[in-house]
Amino acid sequence: MAIEFTKYHGLGNDFILIDNRSSSEPVITPAQAIKLCDRHFGIGADGVIFALPGENGTDYTMRIFNSDGSEPEMCGNGIRCLGVFLADLEGESRTQDLYRIQTLAGVITPQLMADGQVKVDMGLPKLLAGEIPTTLSAADSKVINQPLEVAGKTWEVTCVSMGNPHCITFVEDVAAIPLESIGTKFEHHPVFPQRTNTEFIEIVRRDYLKMRVWERGAGITLACGTGACASLVAGVLTEKCDRIATVELPGGPLQIEWSEIDQRVYMTGPAERVFTGKL
């Protein structure tokens, strides 16, 4: 059976998008996703994203496999790509610029803006250790500036869930972090029972943060939308940054707001189609 796909990226965080609207199960298995994501023997991507029929009154459902075949709850750059993919699929019949998407992290709404950017209501961050999950604090406590031993060093970490787990640490110089060697040690640390994404953040100004990321199930990526949101929330919790800031990633900037009004996190950034193909 031939399967059509389209490659998209959000700030270099790249995905294979598949039109899965005729079935509620992904047409690709996790093992196949691993092969497709391979940058030497496959198409090359950080993950595979499926546009499935909506559930519970939503317009569509998003599922995603990381490049290691694991299934995360949410993906910020991916849901912007999905918004543009859906608009492309709907073509002439498109009637809306805001989609209600069911994800494993709840209903998320990407909105296509007139300037081509996509603004996403990423929902409420979860702050309690039991929700993240991590055993770094008691299940009903927040994890703010907790010491964590990794690679022979004590890091102060703050943990936030945007549906998926994030461990954030603030550093003087983000370029000096040996991400290749320590990223995997954070990801697989026993205090994170479902593994974790890890963000290293340099506060340049209260409204401008530099970030590098090691993603659970994908390793070093050029950008992570949920990670940028979680990092801004961590920056506010530790009184290091404002509620509205630019997060500069290796692939480019994202605008992030943790609203004082509704306590939801909003992310705005690009999503680009790269090419289409047939498997």
Ligand SMILES: N[C@@H](CCC[C@H](N)C(=O)O)C(=O)O
């Ligand atoms: N790149 C994504 C996050 C994808 C999921 C992540 N690897 C996980 O396992 O939680 C983003 O832009 O948010």
